[in-house]
Amino acid sequence: MRIRRIDLSDARALWELQKQLDTETKFMLLEPEERKFDLSQTIGQISRFDFLIGAEVDGKLIGYLSAKRGHTHRIEHMAYIVVGILEDFQHQGIGGQFFILLDEWAKDKGIKRLELTVITKNYAAIALYQKSGFEIEGVRKAAMCVDGEFTDEFYMSKVFE
Known part of the structure; x- marks a missing residue:
């Protein structure tokens, strides 16, 4: 396994990883049928991230972490994170x-x-985030609807002193 930057040449591989994550977990934002492959859209997505890394095994992406920085003066000091790792x-x-x-x-x-x-029932992810220094700031009530059921999310952050 190696961790490396994901670049534009990885567009199809990233899409395939995200599609597999959509299929095998209910903790990601999109449902399996919502993600349609569009090379230019995926390339655009990659180019908008400020930080994008992936874990690779035998040439296949098996996980990723993205960070998108705030792009206005008042929020340029923060970044929003998304992470997904195959089961x-x-x-x-x-x-x-x-x-x-x-x-x-x-x-x-x-x-x-x-x-x-993070969905409040995603205990493994919450443990990882807390171990990495993130703290729960609050609850987003009925933030997502998964299989017809509303679920809450924790809003978590890590602030560097």
Whole structure:
């Protein structure tokens, strides 16, 4: 397994990873039928991220972490995080490695605050985020509707002192 930057040449591989995540978990934003492959749209998505890394096994992306920085003066000190790791590769330290690299990038870029949202029932992700220094700030009530049922999300952040 190796962790590396994801670039424009990885557009199809990233899309395939995201599509597989949409299929195997109910913790990501999109449902499987919502993600349609459009190369130019996926390339655009990649180019809009300020930080994008992936874990690769045997040439296949099996996880990713993206960060998008605020692009107006008042919020340029913060970045919003999304992370997904295929089920077969969870609990192997990949997420922890992602967050170590994220912290290095954030400190190098002068980021003061990292933030994310997570479904309150995603216990493994919450544990990873807390281990990586994130704290729960609040609850977004009925933030998502999964299988016809409304579910809450935690708003979590990490602030660098």
